[in-house]
Amino acid sequence: xxxxxxxxxxxxxxAVIVIIVIAAIxxxxxxxxAPAPTPTTPTPTTPTTPPQTSQSPTPTIPIPKTIKVGxxxxxxxxxxxxxxxxxxxxxxxxxxxxxxGGIYIKEYGRKIPIELVILDDESDRxxxxxxxxxxxxxxxVVALLxxxxxxxxxxxxxxxxxxxxxxxxxxxxxxxxLEGGKRKSPYLFSMLVMIDVLARNMMDLLKxxxxxxxxxxxxxxxxxxxxxxxxxxxxxxxxxxxxxYPGYFEVVVDESVEVGATxxxxxxxxxxxxxxxxxxxxxxxxxxxxxxxxxxxxGIYGKYPVITYGARGGEKTFRDExxxxxxxxxxxTFFSDRLPYPQIKSFIxxxxxxxxxxxxxxxxxxxxxxxxxxxxxxxxxxxxxDKIRDALQNIVVEDVMFPGQKISFxxxxxxxxxxxxxxxxxxxxxxxxxxxxxxxxxxxxxxx
Amino acid sequence: xxxDGLIYSLFLHFIFLSSTYALMTYGMALICGIMxxxxxxxxxxxxxxxxxxYTLFIYFGIDPLLSSIIxxxxxxILGFSIHRVLLARLASISMQMTLLLxxxxxxxxxxxxxxxxxxxxxxxxxxxxxxFEIYLGGVSISFQRIVLLASFILISFSTYILLNRTMxxxxxxxxxxxxxxxxxxxxxxxLIKDIAFGIGTVLASxxxxxxxxxxxxxxxxxxxxxFKAFVITVLAGMESIIGVIVASMMxxxxxxxxxxYLKFGLLDIVTYMLLLVILIIRPQGLFKG
Numbered sequence: 255x256x257x258x259x260x261x262x263x264x265x266x267x268x269a270v271i272v273i274i275v276i277a278a279i280x281x282x283x284x285x286x287x288a289p290a291p292t293p294t295t296p297t298p299t300t301p302t303t304p305p306q307t308s309q310s311p312t313p314t315i316p317i318p319k320t321i322k323v324g325x326x327x328x329x330x331x332x333x334x335x336x337x338x339x340x341x342x343x344x345x346x347x348x349x350x351x352x353x354x355g356g357i358y359i360k361e362y363g364r365k366i367p368i369e370l371v372i373l374d375d376e377s378d379r380x381x382x383x384x385x386x387x388x389x390x391x392x393x394x395v396v397a398l399l400x401x402x403x404x405x406x407x408x409x410x411x412x413x414x415x416x417x418x419x420x421x422x423x424x425x426x427x428x429x430x431x432l433e434g435g436k437r438k439s440p441y442l443f444s445m446l447v448m449i450d451v452l453a454r455n456m457m458d459l460l461k462x463x464x465x466x467x468x469x470x471x472x473x474x475x476x477x478x479x480x481x482x483x484x485x486x487x488x489x490x491x492x493x494x495x496x497x498x499y500p501g502y503f504e505v506v507v508d509e510s511v512e513v514g515a516t517x518x519x520x521x522x523x524x525x526x527x528x529x530x531x532x533x534x535x536x537x538x539x540x541x542x543x544x545x546x547x548x549x550x551x552x553g554i555y556g557k558y559p560v561i562t563y564g565a566r567g568g569e570k571t572f573r574d575e576x577x578x579x580x581x582x583x584x585x586x587t588f589f590s591d592r593l594p595y596p597q598i599k600s601f602i603x604x605x606x607x608x609x610x611x612x613x614x615x616x617x618x619x620x621x622x623x624x625x626x627x628x629x630x631x632x633x634x635x636x637x638x639x640d641k642i643r644d645a646l647q648n649i650v651v652e653d654v655m656f657p658g659q660k661i662s663f664x665x666x667x668x669x670x671x672x673x674x675x676x677x678x679x680x681x682x683x684x685x686x687x688x689x690x691x692x693x694x695x696x697x698x699x700x701x702x
Numbered sequence: 703x704x705x706d707g708l709i710y711s712l713f714l715h716f717i718f719l720s721s722t723y724a725l726m727t728y729g730m731a732l733i734c735g736i737m738x739x740x741x742x743x744x745x746x747x748x749x750x751x752x753x754x755x756y757t758l759f760i761y762f763g764i765d766p767l768l769s770s771i772i773x774x775x776x777x778x779i780l781g782f783s784i785h786r787v788l789l790a791r792l793a794s795i796s797m798q799m800t801l802l803l804x805x806x807x808x809x810x811x812x813x814x815x816x817x818x819x820x821x822x823x824x825x826x827x828x829x830x831x832x833x834f835e836i837y838l839g840g841v842s843i844s845f846q847r848i849v850l851l852a853s854f855i856l857i858s859f860s861t862y863i864l865l866n867r868t869m870x871x872x873x874x875x876x877x878x879x880x881x882x883x884x885x886x887x888x889x890x891x892x893l894i895k896d897i898a899f900g901i902g903t904v905l906a907s908x909x910x911x912x913x914x915x916x917x918x919x920x921x922x923x924x925x926x927x928x929f930k931a932f933v934i935t936v937l938a939g940m941e942s943i944i945g946v947i948v949a950s951m952m953x954x955x956x957x958x959x960x961x962x963y964l965k966f967g968l969l970d971i972v973t974y975m976l977l978l979v980i981l982i983i984r985p986q987g988l989f990k991g
Contacts, residue, residue, distance in 0.1 A: 509965060510966070551843065
């Protein structure tokens with residue numbers, strides 16, 4: 255039986271443990287700079303005199319001091335890494351506009367500086383919804399910039415739809431924009447191509463190489479996909495091309511993988527037994543690393559001329575772990591500093607002045623996300639949300655840092671440009687192998 | 703060709719998978735037997751062991767096998783303290799609250815791991831000195847699996863000896879079977895429960911450390927293993943080491959065969975259906991009287 259003394263000891267021990275945990279968290283946050291979600295301070299400049307016309311607009315309503323554009327990103331928590339990229343990129347884009355006085359709004363006949371309102375949802379999906387609601391209803395932003403990843407963008411988008419605020423997202427899965435094959439809302443847009451496009455681009459690349467005799471015909475595909483909307487999109491893309499190119503491909507294995515799977519040997523044996531010679535896989539990074547590990551373990555890494563993990567394969571974690579056994583894996587991305595676009599070089603230089611973070615695709619996506627939205631606001635000539643929505647729908651933005659250098663939105667609010675397909679090569683390097691107009695090298699089958 | 707040795711390859715997979723599953727379940731089975739609840743902190747202990755081994759390897763070059771040994775006193779003190787300070791008093795008041803407390807501790811641990819290590823998976827398997835493949839009867843197997851199998855045999859043997867051939871083990875089993883009767887026999891059941899929880903924590907953490915020889919780890923590392931361990935514990939009938947081994951073999955066999963002959967994505971459904979059937983037919987588990 256515990257004595258009263260023992261109970262007091264328990265209370266003291268509990269208090270000590272709680273204090274230690276709180277202290278540890280406090281120490282962590284005080285040693286790592288946590289960017290405060292402050293809005294961008296408009297740089298005071300003399301507003302540029304707008305072009306004088308005989309019909310200069312004479313605003314009859316008060317001119318807002320700033321254009322409020324909001325974003326809820328993960329500045330702390332699980333996705334903090336991506337949130338830091340997005341916030342920095344948004345700020346960079348806004349600062350560049352504000353240096354010239356802001357965005358010219360025709361309705362007011364003058365330039366108005368941007369006020370970025372960036373809030374931290376701490377990688378919490380419930381919090382993200384509340385903060386987006388706050389931005390839309392209390393702060394009354396005219397537009398929303400993307401959150402960090404589909405798990406956060408998806409709930410945010412429901413608020414944007416309800417509050418009728420134009421929302422430019424960075425999602426690659428159609429579930430955010432579409433429902434039953436139809437567009438959910440004219441207020442939702444995505445500036446990234448959907449994952450099924452990557453699947454189709456991969457298949458186009460493989461078809462080219464089948465025609466060249468580099469790969470066998472038919473190419474026997476093992477199509478492995480995560481059991482999520484993302485994986486289903488990937489699967490759809492694969493099958494669309496199988497049907498488009500009769501005789502080129504044969505899907506010999508078509509299996510889903512549950513998130514969190516750790517053992518893949520029976521599946522890999524099934525793939526071997528089916529005689530597949532192309533592994534087309536779309537699963538998450540952790541599962542991918544387990545699967546690749548077991549692929550290597552079974553001694554069959556070099557037997558498949560084609561291995562792709564979709565948009566995965568270039569991660570430092572993967573390359574460091576598998577080294578030469580990750581060579582010749584192909585993967586897709588939107589951005590590469592190897593693209594011969596002058597705007598990319600310029601962006602990298604400007605980015606390095608404002609951030610120590612290495613330039614990864616999140617930086618480019620964040621920057622272009624903001625830039626496209628700011629252009630849409632200018633094209634709207636108004637701070638009316640519906641007019642901004644319409645302007646975004648009709649806009650054509652040049653000199654973007656993605657393949658094709660141009661973005662415009664279709665009737666579903668989606669964009670269309672090819673993915674870059676990259677192949678890992680020895681010494682930790684990569685080469686762009688698709689699309690043909692941007693490729694640096696040709697595809698090399700594994701084992702050749 | 704690999705396909706010629708298909709059955710043999712699946713058999714080897716079954717052996718290695720079963721041993722891994724048994725290893726991951728011992729801790730949960732022991733604690734379940736003593737506390738009569740499913741230890742939802744089991745995943746947290748596995749994750750703790752995994753990150754412990756990862757950190758020691760990355761910063762000090764210490765092999766996960768050695769880390770799992772170093773972990774023994776640390777994990778024991780951790781588990782003992784958690785039970786003594788937090789759980790023991792609560793368990794006498796409400797089992798439901800105990801469950802909630804364990805869950806809360808698990809969430810705290812997971813979020814701390816997210817803060818320190820981020821969500822990115824970490825892997826060291828390919829960097830280990832025994833990260834090479836060998837051929838067993840024509841089938842390529844990583845030597846790490848042999849290492850894990852050997853660890854399973856050693857830990858199973860040690861745990862069996864501890865529980866069945868020592869006074870401490872008798873006290874634990876006695877407390878598990880009938881706490882009141884055990885206390886009448888002079889067993890300090892409160893202390894025994896603290897010790898048992900400590901041992902369960904050691905077993906779970908050791909598995910986490912050993913698992914890094916094969917698997918990548920992230921803050922959600924223990925979750926998948928926890929679900930499987932839960933199924934095996936219920937199938938085995940709690941605190942039965944032999945039961946855990948046999949139940950692990952059942953699950954290992956099902957997953958090996960079903961994973962090849964059925965849809966791979968249905969594996970979890972098959973496993974949980976087995977659990978459902980066993981619970982209906984024999985709710986006390988297969989190996990509990």
